[in-house]
Amino acid sequence: MSKKGNRYPEEFKKKAIAYSQQPGNTIASAAKKFEISDQTLRNWMKSMGEKKPAARLKVVQLEKELKETKRRLEGLELTNEILIKATAIFAASKQ
16 A cells, blocks of 8 residues: 655645634644545645644634733723712712
């Protein structure tokens, strides 16, 4: 039983890997789009020294946490502004 050798050009492999690492994409979705198996794509990633999927998931998770933190900060800043204005109004009415 002999191996077939390089069936796919290097550029094709790089495009598939790059697509799989874009936010929102997975190895499975990239493999389906490029009509290759998940394992083939994983092998290419390993041979080219690309980030492991777990590392990429960590980045996605951190981006999600950052977005949530920014949203929460905006809400707290708005609350703070309202409280400052309310304090000024109550202080003015007591004089």
